[in-house]
Amino acid sequence: MTHDRDLERVLERWLTDGPAQMPDRLFDAVIDRVDRTPQRRLAGLATRYLTMPSTTRLTAIAAAIVIAVVAIGSWALAGPNRSDVGGRPTASATPPTASPSLSPSPSAPPIADGTYALAPMKVADLIAMINSDTKLSAAEKTFLIDTAFAMKNGKTFGVWLDLDRGRLTERQAVDGVMNVGTGGTYTIPDAQTLIYNEQCACPPTTFRLAATGTSFTLQYVNPPTKEVDALPGRVLFESGPFVRQP
């Protein structure tokens, strides 16, 4: 057959045959699942890496590896009796004796599972900050206000991080209406590093971690290069401290 007919023509004709209508029950099943599925307001937040030139990306990854190796080395050299777990104490840090169950110990991760929240922000302040950002285009400002933060016409904006057995879910709410921002898994290879693997086809994001027992702050090791990616990251992850909720 292949010697007598043009293969492409045969394929086109043959592929035309077959089911051509999506069954109603499949459509109904999709709608049912959609009704139960929250949108991820900032899905693909970490895909900013994919827009970097490959050399920049490799440099960023290499830098993250070096930092991780150095940190692990420091961790190992410091031994089990190190006293600086969770970073340098601050004036507002919880004394070690205040909450024994939450205080980091040499054998425990520097932040315990639970829900952590940022102090509520005013939507008007966020919108003003976005509108005054000269690095953003008009379309990017609209995207951030209407879609990424979904805060148009809102008053208060809240951010929560749920940490649960290696899973991280970032939730955000405008006037109490909750959305899922991003989600994925995380690891804490040492007391000063949190690596977030967002649930998407993208490389991990590395944060500097400073934990104080009942709260922590995050800071990008490699901030996103594009402002439209960097700004949500600054608001959602670097506006700390994240304070553990009862």
Next chain:
Amino acid sequence: MDRDLVEAARSGDREAYADLIRVRGDRLYALAQRVLRDVDRAEDALQDALVIAWRDLPGLRDPDRFDAWLHRLVVRACLAEATRERRLVAHLRVLPVDIPTTGDDFMSIADRDQLEQGFRRLTPQQRALLVLRHFEGREPTEIAEILGIPVGTVRSRLHHAHRAMRAALDAEDRVIAVGGRPA
């Protein structure tokens, strides 16, 4: 019009999303069925892709790229489905009793069966390429955008897919010549 629907769905409007997939559902279903050659698996893959699309839609910056983005999700879901452990039924011979045909004499049942066998011997990636090219009639540049690979790679892989299909059909010919109808 569609741009408005995409923007509405991106902002959480489920009705708008339902309208979007209602219009595209048939085409996407046909695409999935042709790549996977299995109705049940095509339904699973398409359902997963459409739910993922809803979940991640806020991350789509440019609403004009919705169709290419959605196609990419469906193809990815098909490839993921194809690489899962094959179900027992996948080894059963598929009879084209429920498949409408074009009703002409262009191909005999034997020809169609031969094509089916040859196509199933291709890798899922090769099948996806051939379906996008010869069923959807997409140009290599469009396929490149859908699959997220360079245009040159699309052309190269298409060439290899054609060659593999021809080799598979030739192998079927040899089986028929030696032992009659292929098992």
